[in-house]
Amino acid sequence: MYSAPSIQKLLDELERLPGIGPKSAQRMAYWILNADRATAMRLSEAIAEVKDTVHFCSRCFNYAEDDLCEICASSKRDASILCVVSEPRDIPPIERTAVFSGVYHVLGGALSPMEGIGPDDLHIADLMKRLAAEPIEEVVLATNPNVEGETTAAYLARLIKPLGIKVTRLASGLPVGGDLEFADEVTLGRSLENRQVL
Amino acid sequence: MYSAPSIQKLLDELERLPGIGPKSAQRMAYWILNADRATAMRLSEAIAEVKDTVHFCSRCFNYAEDDLCEICASSKRDASILCVVSEPRDIPPIERTAVFSGVYHVLGGALSPMEGIGPDDLHIADLMKRLAAEPIEEVVLATNPNVEGETTAAYLARLIKPLGIKVTRLASGLPVGGDLEFADEVTLGRSLENRQVL
Numbered sequence: 328m329y330s331a332p333s334i335q336k337l338l339d340e341l342e343r344l345p346g347i348g349p350k351s352a353q354r355m356a357y358w359i360l361n362a363d364r365a366t367a368m369r370l371s372e373a374i375a376e377v378k379d380t381v382h383f384c385s386r387c388f389n390y391a392e393d394d395l396c397e398i399c400a401s402s403k404r405d406a407s408i409l410c411v412v413s414e415p416r417d418i419p420p421i422e423r424t425a426v427f428s429g430v431y432h433v434l435g436g437a438l439s440p441m442e443g444i445g446p447d448d449l450h451i452a453d454l455m456k457r458l459a460a461e462p463i464e465e466v467v468l469a470t471n472p473n474v475e476g477e478t479t480a481a482y483l484a485r486l487i488k489p490l491g492i493k494v495t496r497l498a499s500g501l502p503v504g505g506d507l508e509f510a511d512e513v514t515l516g517r518s519l520e521n522r523q524v525l
Numbered sequence: 526m527y528s529a530p531s532i533q534k535l536l537d538e539l540e541r542l543p544g545i546g547p548k549s550a551q552r553m554a555y556w557i558l559n560a561d562r563a564t565a566m567r568l569s570e571a572i573a574e575v576k577d578t579v580h581f582c583s584r585c586f587n588y589a590e591d592d593l594c595e596i597c598a599s600s601k602r603d604a605s606i607l608c609v610v611s612e613p614r615d616i617p618p619i620e621r622t623a624v625f626s627g628v629y630h631v632l633g634g635a636l637s638p639m640e641g642i643g644p645d646d647l648h649i650a651d652l653m654k655r656l657a658a659e660p661i662e663e664v665v666l667a668t669n670p671n672v673e674g675e676t677t678a679a680y681l682a683r684l685i686k687p688l689g690i691k692v693t694r695l696a697s698g699l700p701v702g703g704d705l706e707f708a709d710e711v712t713l714g715r716s717l718e719n720r721q722v723l
Contacts, residue, residue: 331575331578331579331588331589331590331594331595333571333574333575333578333579334575334579336571336574337571337572337574337575339571340567340568340571341568341571343564343568344553344556345552345553345556346549346552347553351544353614354543354544355542355543355544355545356575357614358542358543359575359576360575360579360588360613364576366541367572367573367575367576368572368573368576369538370538370539370541370542370572371569371570371572371573371576372569373531373534373535373537373538374535374565374566374568374569374572375565375566375569376531376534376535377529377531377532377535377554377557377558377565378557378562378565378566380529380531381529381531381532381558390529390558391529392529392531396529397529415555415558416551416555
């Protein structure tokens with residue numbers, strides 16, 4: 328169909344990307360074809376570079392370029408409070424809030440009997456080792472507010488509470504700036520149960 | 526924000542792509558981070574490869590890997606009918622119809638006084654040279670059915686007709702499978718003007 332096999336190859340590779348169908352892949356391919364060489368090569372090299380330099384932090388399993396990620400390596404973080412998340416991608420949104428200054432632990436997923444993901448498939452043993460070795464006073468369970476995330480949080484709470492460490496969970500409730508009228512009933516119910524004294 | 530500068534760099538490069546905002550770039554970046562190395566490198570290399578191997582066909586200005594594009598190099602194409610398009614990207618949709626077996630000429634744009642694009646900015650002189658040198662009996666003007674495309678087609682028709690070469694234009698009308706009810710009035714008007722005897 329395309330008069331250059333290398334264009335077809337590029338289209339095939341672009342279509343593998345999440346959320347990219349044939350039309351978007353075509354738009355991206357023509358953009359790359361029309362871009363000046365330096366711009367296109369920066370994209371090509373940025374892809375190669377993350378595969379060469381990014382691995383998992385040896386302590387918290389966040390993405391890292393060195394042995395420790397930038398958060399674990401920082402002296403400015405409060406090592407007494409640890410936030411547990413499912414994936415490295417959950418860390419940037421929490422950092423953007425500027426409300427949390429502790430450290431993280433990435434589980435690498437969430438418990439899911441449906442998908443056959445059990446405790447041994449997650450970095451839970453590593454978490455327990457950290458709780459024994461580090462001066463952690465509070466664990467914030469920041470797994471997603473869905474079935475797998477809640478299951479994982481409940482499982483971890485049962486494991487950690489007996490160690491005498493404070494265990495907390497992200498609050499559920501109405502999104503700030505949201506409309507009561509359009510809130511789903513589960514969220515609205517949760518925000519009633521968790522109502523705050525003013 | 527990201528614990529690895531190379532991830533931020535990848536995000537910046539992905540966001541340059543057309544139709545890709547911060548959220549899509551993030552999804553793509555995490556996909557690349559989670560992909561196995563070989564898959565990610567195929568994408569990286571496919572981008573580099575098109576920049577290294579693809580240039581313009583010396584005859585028709587389509588994308589090509591050799592001196593001539595695959596269509597110009599093919600002995601199976603009818604050299605007596607030439608289809609004029611604005612961009613290389615207009616050729617694959619025409620090829621997919623399997624209705625046209627002639628050759629192409631890519632203008633590299635369309636006339637646009639608004640954007641300061643005149644005849645000298647397009648491959649029009651090259652087209653006239655081809656019409657003088659090649660055994661072309663019909664020119665199909667397949668520029669887009671918008672203001673710039675129509676202007677370009679009218680301009681070329683005035684240039685080519687005096688050479689005694691048949692000049693045709695893509696038909697405008699209702700899309701096949703479309704609804705009369707939802708057709709815009711310009712398209713419906715055009716399909717009435719161009720009505721066919723059955």
